[in-house]
Amino acid sequence: MSGMDGISALRRLRADPRTRGLKVVALTALAMKGDRERLLAEGFDGYLEKPIRYKEFLASVAALLAERNE
Numbered sequence: 001m002s003g004m005d006g007i008s009a010l011r012r013l014r015a016d017p018r019t020r021g022l023k024v025v026a027l028t029a030l031a032m033k034g035d036r037e038r039l040l041a042e043g044f045d046g047y048l049e050k051p052i053r054y055k056e057f058l059a060s061v062a063a064l065l066a067e068r069n070e
Contacts, residue, residue, distance in 0.1 A: 007042050013044060023064040027052070 004012075013019040025046035026039040033043055036047045045067075046060050 006044075007039075008044055021069060025060065025064070 006028075010024055013022055013024060023045045024031055024043075026044040027048050027050065028035065028039075029050040031049045039047050045064055048057060048060060
């Protein structure tokens with residue numbers, strides 16, 4: 001995203017009543033120690049590192065959708 005990082009984008013989504021309830025997963029290629037905890041604390045609903053393992057990705061999406069339907 002040009003000019004905006006993921007945390008800024010998440011804050012904009014959470015500030016808008018129309019998008020506040022969306023599930024948002026952080027996806028990063030530059031994973032550093034502590035990133036998962038930091039990004040989840042920022043309000044992301046999940047965290048995945050690249051390269052994506054498609055079974056893990058599908059399981060994460062399924063879990064978030066299940067949470068939404070509870």
